[in-house]
Amino acid sequence: MGHPGPTWSCRQIVGSAFPPSTGRRNRAIAAGTGVAAPPEEENDVRLHEYEGKAILRQAGIDVPAGAVVAAAQAVPAAMQRLGDTVVVKAQVLAGGRGRDGGIEIVAGPERASAAAAGMLQRPCRGQIPMELLIEQRLEIATELYAAVTIDMERGRPLLLLGLGGVDVEDQARTGNLPARLVVDPLTGPSTGDIAELVRTAGAEPAEGITNVLRQLWNVFISRQALTVEINPLAVVADGGVIAADAVIELDDAAREMAGLPLRDDGGSVRRERSGGMTFVELGGDVGLICSGAGLGMASMDLISEHARPANFLETGGGISRELMSRAMRRVLACHGVKGVLINVYGGINPIHKGALGVADVMATGVGVPVVAKALGNHQEETWEVLEAAGVTVVRDVATEAAVAVLLSQMRERTA
Template sequence: MKMFEYMGKEIFSKYGLKVPKGRMVNNPKDAALIAKDIGGAVVIKSQVLSGKRGKAGGIKFADNPEQAKAAAQEIFEMTVQGHAVEILLVEEKLKIDKEFYLAITIDLAAKRPVIIASIKGGMDIEEVAEDYIIKEQIDVELGMQSFIASDIVRRMGVTLNSPLGKELVRTIRTLYRIFVEIDAELVEINPLVISGDKVIAADSKITIDDAALYRQRELPRVEERTVVEKTAHDLGLSFVELDGDIGVMANGAGITMGTLDTITYYGGKPANFLDAGGGTGEEGTAKALELILSRNPKAIVINIFGGITRCDDVARALASVKKNIGIPVPVVVRLVGTNQEAGRAILKEVGIEAYDFMQDAIKKVVELSK
């Protein structure tokens, strides 16, 4: 579960990390009032679950309440990285002497937390050369000891006995404590701002392990799914909206990912990820097809390798949707496995021919989508 920036900063503040003075607003008038309360220049920041908000125009600066109101109005009327803006964070504009990057996440290969730090924080952190990136795996039994945090600060080129060095050590240890106690997959501060003698978390990015949410009852819940994705989830289907025009349904996460990759390989663009799972049955398959059609694709590919999923159930569902609802776009089917001959016979009755091989079916659907 991803958390909005302001939620992350509330957590940081609770643990004693410094964050900019600011408040949430949901209309331009309140943005002006908060700017007046803060006094001086402010930053107006869209609250969406996406990175690179600044480049997308979702972060603006204002020198007075009138400018803050105008900037807020402008952001509310835009979409940022495909997300409608419903809330803004209005906060003080910091005097920035230096920007660092600091994050803790999971190194899946090592099966350990890893701390990542850099003396070059801010936008385009992904493009920073490896020479400026510090990575240190953490033994979960040992935890974030002071000597580990001190070594990271030393490698960042900061004097340990200085006020800044001591504050950075404290910040690193606190960030690790947050990471562990809220069951995070990622805790990130970018940039970590040095402003005079203060170390301030100017931004926050936190992702919580979904499997641990049951024991994190005090954390706010954030619904990341679109309306269609939520509908699919309620039906027990794994569905993710993408930005292409070829609807996809397959029966398993691996085969679905393989289908998406193969569509891309042959020059197409998938409109969705839909794993109908094993044993979805006729009714579930029909509902899955209706979800795909709601995205208005140019063509649909159905890739079924039947084991628990019976090919005749899939075929009956497809035939039912075509007869009762109608399918206004071309449909290409790859259907092999359990009861495949019966399934193919059903499809043939409604004018759909099934392919033996995934590559052949996908070549055809990409051709039809164009």
């Protein structure tokens, strides 16, 4: 039926295997087993769907073919290997995306690109998407819900399996699904336990679903997760079992252990390291995009003399159209941002290509002044692209001049 799992021990799960600061996950399990828990600290972190699916794929669970894009212009290229009909999905850290226009099934590159452009310009569940997941459309015969989570009161993991649908997530979190298995964290579920859960749910094909649940448990343990959830778990026409969605919640410390970007969505400061850029949200009103940490820190110091930086963002060494488009949207998504300073230097960086990404975002109507100091490789071409897009270009080598122009424009907007 299923693949036999490893033998779990108290030390492996709730004893000395605790990494430092693994948060409420292991505190809850420790409370249920009588083992001393680690100190209380760190926040819980929900991964984006594409991040969760990458983890599931590594564990041997099938996921739809897909591509992550940060600009509508990238959609046609992605569709060349995904087919003519695709699912466009906003990557935001919230459920209920389909009910808020965050999931669309579209046919043809033009319609898919238009859907992507619209999604990148409007909030979904109160968040502006920075990225979209473009996936092949599945021919789904049956939808199921599968999850491993924690009963925080009992301090016991729960394996859940039931019919899929938009409301099943809320049912699962209250423990009301008809098919559930309370798991001893010291031993884990046996293959027989999982097979019985599948029989109770009446799910078919039993062997394929049993295998997925075993791998789901392995992800839950290996990633120190709070929740690993697939809704829907799709059974397709040929009997294959595919994770059509993925929700994984980790402690912050577990996220670091997994080598994933840092993100703290619950606090005033957010840190992300992904897609070639480093981002820190700081809560001020002047957005900042720079092409290096040193240039970024110097720019922040100058901004701080007269205003408060909204963020720190450095692009690293690989400026591209897509990266700069993503950087612009990330900065504009900062709460309270009233202006954006772009300060980039092109040694070998193709800053003229990055300027196209800035222009893409400007074309959507940003609503705040944007000032750029862009010097070096292809600088004249860069200036032309930026100015045509409505960006104020400062050709002075001193960053102070660019900061002064931006602050002046911001004051004019509020006068």
